[in-house]
Amino acid sequence: xxxxxxxxxxxxxxxxxxxxxxxxxxxxxxxxxxxxxxxxxxxxxxxxxxxxxxxxxxxxxxxxxxxxxxxxxxxxxxxxxxxxx
Amino acid sequence: xxxxxxxxxxxxxxxxxxxxxxxxxxxxxxxxxxxxxxxxxxxxxxxxxxxxxxxxxxxxxxxxxxxxxxxxxxxxxxxxxxxxxxxxxxxxxxxxxxxxxxxxxxxxxxxxxxxxxxxxxxxxxxxxxxxxxxxxxxxxxxxxxxxxxxxxxxxxxxxxxxxxxxxxxxxxxxxxxxxxxxxxxxxxxxxxxxxxxxxxxxxxxxxxxxxxxxxxxxxxxxxxxxxxxxxxxxxxxxxxxxxxxxxxxxxxxxxxxxxxxxxxxxxxxxxxxxxx
Numbered sequence: 001x002x003x004x005x006x007x008x009x010x011x012x013x014x015x016x017x018x019x020x021x022x023x024x025x026x027x028x029x030x031x032x033x034x035x036x037x038x039x040x041x042x043x044x045x046x047x048x049x050x051x052x053x054x055x056x057x058x059x060x061x062x063x064x065x066x067x068x069x070x071x072x073x074x075x076x077x078x079x080x081x082x083x084x085x
Numbered sequence: 086x087x088x089x090x091x092x093x094x095x096x097x098x099x100x101x102x103x104x105x106x107x108x109x110x111x112x113x114x115x116x117x118x119x120x121x122x123x124x125x126x127x128x129x130x131x132x133x134x135x136x137x138x139x140x141x142x143x144x145x146x147x148x149x150x151x152x153x154x155x156x157x158x159x160x161x162x163x164x165x166x167x168x169x170x171x172x173x174x175x176x177x178x179x180x181x182x183x184x185x186x187x188x189x190x191x192x193x194x195x196x197x198x199x200x201x202x203x204x205x206x207x208x209x210x211x212x213x214x215x216x217x218x219x220x221x222x223x224x225x226x227x228x229x230x231x232x233x234x235x236x237x238x239x240x241x242x243x244x245x246x247x248x249x250x251x252x253x254x255x256x257x258x259x260x261x262x263x264x265x266x267x268x269x270x271x272x273x274x275x276x277x278x279x280x281x282x283x284x285x286x287x288x289x290x291x292x293x294x295x296x297x298x299x300x301x302x303x304x305x306x307x308x309x310x311x312x313x314x315x316x317x318x319x320x321x322x323x324x325x326x327x328x329x330x331x332x333x334x335x336x337x338x339x340x341x342x343x344x345x346x347x348x349x350x351x352x353x354x355x356x357x358x359x360x361x
Contacts, residue, residue, distance in 0.1 A: 004340070004341075004342040004343070005342075005343050005344070006342065006343070006344040007344070007345075008166070008170065008344065008345065008346070008347050011166075011344060013155070013158075013159050013162065015218070015344065016162050016163065016166055017158075017162060019180075019347065019350035019351065020162055020165060020166065020180075020182070020183035020350065021182070021183050021184075023180075023182070023350045023351050023353060023354065024099075024180045024181050024182035024183070024185075024350060024353050024354070025099070025100065025179045025180065025181055025182070025204070025207070025353040025354060026181075026182060026185075026354070027097070027181070027185065027196040027197070027199075027200065
């Protein structure tokens with residue numbers, strides 16, 4: 001079986017941060033006292049996680065081929081990022 | 086209303102539909118820092134889910150100073166998620182960004198008042214839905230082998246390579262790599278799009294959160310093909326799960342990791358605030 005199921009209870013910190021720091025509803029900025037700082041957290045964390053990733057994995061690219069590093073961000077045939085309500 | 090001193094602010098977990106009651110405690114839910122209980126502060130047909138927090142612990146300078154402390158951050162993030170989860174199960178919630186603090190309950194009410202129509206509409210859109218995360222990975226080596234055996238020009242190259250001298254074989258190999266990279270990229274793109282469309286049939290909304298064909302390979306040499314969040318009506322969940330389970334059976338070398346049910350974190354932003 002190639003499927004793995006995880007409940008949010010067992011979610012990794014990364015899974016949670018992914019959802020809690022980058023998403024969520026934003027309220028009128030002038031009334032809150034710390035929303036502006038959240039982006040900062042996000043930034044610091046991004047840097048932190050990136051450095052951890054660099055230490056634990058080799059900088060190989062997905063296709064194992066240096067030419068792949070020059071490929072476009074979106075693969076052919078991929079729909080543009082969107083939200084369909 | 087609960088009175089808190091100037092040394093305290095109101096930490097917001099999210100916005101829920103109001104239940105017509107006055108300010109109430111959310112049963113058995115201490116705040117993310119484990120102290121004061123979480124409260125539902127009503128406004129019209131909405132309720133702000135918030136708890137008083139000491140600014141010395143969770144004010145902007147404190148969060149800034151401690152954001153690099155992963156243990157502290159994990160405790161706070163899990164505390165926030167626990168409250169959001171509980172309210173999501175009870176009455177539905179529009180989760181707030183981690184770290185949203187208001188100087189007073191009055192400021193929190195004013196912020197809610199400003200956008201109450203939008204929040205109501207978003208809550209209606211999310212009613213009865215859970216978020217499910219899908220992460221598809223693929224073993225590129227296996228796909229590579231399959232593509233080679235299916236592509237006639239690649240097969241021809243292989244054939245020529247068998248008899249070519251060293252100089253020519255170098256050039257042929259480079260051509261083969263270029264051809265293979267192109268067809269691999271196309272195959273991965275088509276596969277990701279196909280899987281996405283299959284899953285989207287059972288969901289009310291989708292966000293494409295990360296798309297990485299060049300992420301670092303996992304321990305088995307697998308690469309992430311697709312990472313998305315789907316908003317799924319609860320009665321559609323079994324069909325959605327069945328489709329997710331079928332994806333790896335249809336496509337060799339594919340693994341599917343599914344997480345959920347999540348509160349609708351990825352769908353809390355309105356249409357105008359496109360999630361990243």
